[in-house]
Amino acid sequence: MNKISSRQLYFFLACVAPVGKLVYLPSLLVSSAKNDLLFPAALQYLVQAGAIFCVLLLAKRGMNFFELLENTFGRIAASILIGIFSLFLFYSALLPLLEQKLFVQSAFYDTLPSLVAFSPFFLFAVYLCAKPLSSMGRVWDIIAPLAIAGYIGIMLLSVGTADFGALRPVGAAGGSGFWKGTMSAMSWFFDAALLLPLLGKFQYKKGMAAKGALAYLLGGAAVIFFLATFYGIFAELSQNQLFAFTKTSKYFAGITVLGRIDYLFIFTLALVMAFYCALPIQAGIDCIVQAAGPKKYLRPALGIVLCALYFALTDLLDYRFTEVVRAISGTVVWIFPVFCLLVPVLCLLLRRRRREIS
């Protein structure tokens, strides 16, 4: 498979990555930052865009993530470091998976479905994991327009019913609300970390770092507009509207006549989200493959083991989603800034010139 092109990367940052932030995050932000929900999200986007800028600058060196580490620390230390990083990626995959499972159960089924309903996702994920990560570039070419269509469709049906006045008075949640919102949102922003395993799979082009960060901010602007619309529709009731993008459009006047036409757009976004949720697992596996070298059955074998594990975990934690969110976004939330912000910045300090490795 060919390398990922810069356009595909921008598509991912601007169109695919934002979709993961439209499900549970809006209500979570409302619960901590109330009507000031836009500010923690904006801050997260700004900081994450900075981290993405750093990662894309690393692409100038023409090495993949493992080679970058190996170049500075040697093979053994690099293997350990990349192993730890892949563990983080597997960890970061858990929340989106649980979130998606609940979203699927709520949005696509009238009654609580059996275990079977979400399990095909893991087959899908195994299939994706068995393929090289660079093949995702072409997927982004296809799903980015779908994400745009889905987003525009949902927004067209939603904006008319939103009262943006509900966002006032600005700053009502105060500093503590802003801080709580920022911390709780942290576990949804790991896009810079997702880019690290992609290093070496795309060629650096002039201005790519700035364009990439800008593309990410563009996606962020769309998410912030959605958050504003979401709060504009539900105001203080927003924190109870768990799967935001399935809820905002249901008050559109035409729905009584036409049926839930908004589901067309929800399906489209669900398809994009299925690819997005599998990406951290794919990226984690790719890190291991980078360290272990290309071995024929390594990717599918790891994919099967990990997806079986996630299948068990999502089933066990099905009714404990709130506790999981509280744990991940509370006690151990520092893990995310360490791997998503600190690691990309520190990577800039890695040795620039290629060292002769015996």
Place this chain on the structure above:
Amino acid sequence: MKNVTNDLPKTVEALKKLLPAEDILTFEFLTEKGLTFTVVFADPITDKELLGEQVVRALRRFDGPPTAEEVGKHIASPEMKREKSLEKLAAEVLAGNPVLLWEGMDEGVVAGTKKVFTRAISEPSTDVAVKGPREGFIEDVKTNTSLVRRRFKTGELRIEMVEVGRRSKTFVAVCYLEGTSKAEAVEEVKRKLGEIEIDIVPDASYLTHFLSSRPYSLVKQVGTTEKPDIFCAKIAEGRVGLIVDGSPIALTVPYLLIEDFQSSEDYFVPPYRATFTRLLRLFALIVAIYLPAFYVAGQLFKLQLFPVKLLLTIAGSIRDIPFSPSLEMLLVLLVLEVLNEASIRMPKYVGMALSVVGALVLGETAVSAGFVSTPAIIIIAFSGIGLYAVPNLIEQTSVLRLAMLLVAGSVGTYGIILVTGFVLFYLVTTENFGTPLLAPFSPMIGRDLRDSVFKYNLGSLPTRPRTLKSPNKRRLK
């Protein structure tokens, strides 16, 4: 013995040993000067009238020195050639070309007087155009290549004949425009054809298996057409074409999925109309694949998908149906597939009766008997028609529709979404002859999108599709 010798009886005997079949005949004739010629020929496929006219009559008065060169000059056949190898002479006899041998000569002369069975050139029933040329390929490779040659009055058009099939020795014409088709693609086609180890090639479709990078895939990887105008247009874009003797279907590589959404007529009507019809084909195909599945998933798992009034209508129709929605839909789909299959194979005069039986007896009676509901029949009928909006993809899309239906009945809408994801990923990772199947959408090639689902006017398409990596980029100066 491997070659022709001066000893005529021995040569004829050796040739007969190579060709022991009863329909391989020999006859002798004398010239006025008393020289004896022996002709070996395959009775059913040799044009004996032509043989008599161009060979026997021409040589009756032959009085020159009996060398192959002199004999050759007297034979009035443009396809005449000389050959020493007995095996090659045997192959010529089997191809319908008689072999001429005479005493004292160590080579034979091949007279190109084979009998060519052809039907008239007519419009192909699978690719009808309201506007545009109506010619279609037939089963004869020579006629087909002549249809191509007529459209390219340039020496750049190369038609290379390759033999495929150990026993059938089928001629495959590899057609391409030198300097326009990518040289690597031409070489790869020839290499793949050379590697084919098959007994016979009854039809061009046999070759698609060998030309595909994923031969067991459900997805089509080689383009097909029965129309010379489409074939030539594809070659002019930089593709390589294959015409197989005995088949009216020509193949083109590299193939892009979007090709099957384009029709030759799109280029003869205004671009906005072409864009509209292409979008319509895409819409029809999506509806054909997804409508039955979503109908079943909606009924089983998410009733909110239906508007309230429609839901009430559906509820009224399915009230007394003894089957589950998925089983009911599968049943109707199965009936449609059987009717479709039977109507293709059935003699034409029974076809009308079959339509009546299919539409009235099976449809109307099944509804009134309460076996199936009216909405199910409407949905399958619409889906069945929709599939034919893109006729070249029927084999693939009908299987996909069935898969969607099965998934919808067991997992619901999320299953449909995931299968879509599977299919998308599979499609974007499929390449053949170095060309991605889903181009120009993935990888996205902006300029090529002008002739994809959208159709710009001719002036806006000055270059050949970038996807095909043609060395000759401009087609419009």
